[in-house]
Amino acid sequence: MQVGIVAQKGNPRAAYLADDIREALSDRDVTVWLDEATATALGADGYGMDRFESCDCIVAIGGDGTFLYAAHHAGGTPILGVNLGEVGFLNAISPDDAEEAILETVEALQAGEGTVREVPRLVARTDEWASSPAANEIVVQGPRRGRGGGVDYEIRVDGSLYSGGHADGVIVATPTGSTAYNLSERGPIVHPGVDTIIVNEMVAERGMPPLAVPLDRTVSVTLTGAETGVVVSDGRDPKELSVPVEIAIERSGPPMRMAGPSPDFFEALGKLS
CATH class of the missing domain: 2.60.200.30 (Probable inorganic polyphosphate/atp-NAD kinase; domain 2)
Incomplete structure (x- = not known):
């Protein structure tokens, strides 16, 4: 199993969370790839977005813009979104629940039981x-x-x-x-x-x-x-x-493919007002 992680550029909270998720996935024998900016923020070497299309899923940590940045490089790879932004139409996972939700989703995808939505x-x-x-x-x-x-x-x-x-x-x-x-x-x-x-x-x-x-x-x-x-x-x-x-x-x-829990559309709408 290979998982890519993209953290919002210039956001220390996103980088710290990416590091925690990387460690949790690595402990379960999952190969983790980082985009270059996230790798630089974490002091890691040898990573790049060119690996992401071959991943089994991608974790995007930040706002909807980070999710779209990941999607731009993902091809048909499913994306999980952790919401650090203000609204979150694409990112359904809260930071507090991120590690548990991502591990559960990755395990479900490994077992061929994960839910993937196409948009x-x-x-x-x-x-x-x-x-x-x-x-x-x-x-x-x-x-x-x-x-x-x-x-x-x-x-x-x-x-x-x-x-x-x-x-x-x-x-x-x-x-x-x-x-x-x-x-x-x-x-x-x-x-x-x-x-x-x-x-x-x-x-x-x-x-x-x-x-x-x-x-x-x-x-x-x-x-x-x-x-x-x-x-x-x-x-x-x-x-x-x-x-x-x-x-x-x-x-x-290919369509954009979204894994994990679905965002609450109407809850996100309420944050626009």
Whole structure:
């Protein structure tokens, strides 16, 4: 059994907890790998994220951002989240219960009895490029936001025109991402059990309300009226593209896989207020 551990960078509490979990797993003959930042914080050598796709599960210690960072490198490896953040839509395990819950989950996975939930990811594509998979959202925008910025755009769903005009950009989000960037742009909150893609315009001059479409649809965003556009996957890896350009956004594999106890969605919602 191999387990990867990622602790929130720059958070001593997360590093100390990672060390405790590493020792507890090692005592049970589990091979533990650390990301480079966690290894540096603990004075360990010879670790890196390149090992994580071959692990049987990954433990992410921190906030939802740490969980997404682990997911970015995990492929289809299940992830356990320990919540040190303020909300915790992805991280279900409290720090006080972390060691016991992680050991129980690892033992269950070893026995082939562990529960693993799958949540969708999205990918953005052009004819010559594809983004990294996004668990929260794909953002398509102009070279800069705000007054005098933005980009001209058209949004189509399976080829049918939905909206267009001038805006800072467009967010295409999963249910997981509905409470992230989408919510800050006044998009709808979607329960994680609903299979949908959310389409939300960012500061549109004349737009349409946010739209929810089935998960198997393709959302295309065509950009014009600017020299370049930018595509961002989960806030990472911004890609500058020459305009005009059409970006197709659709469900991607593998899904993000979550192990261990399920987060309480409504409890996490209550922490937003």
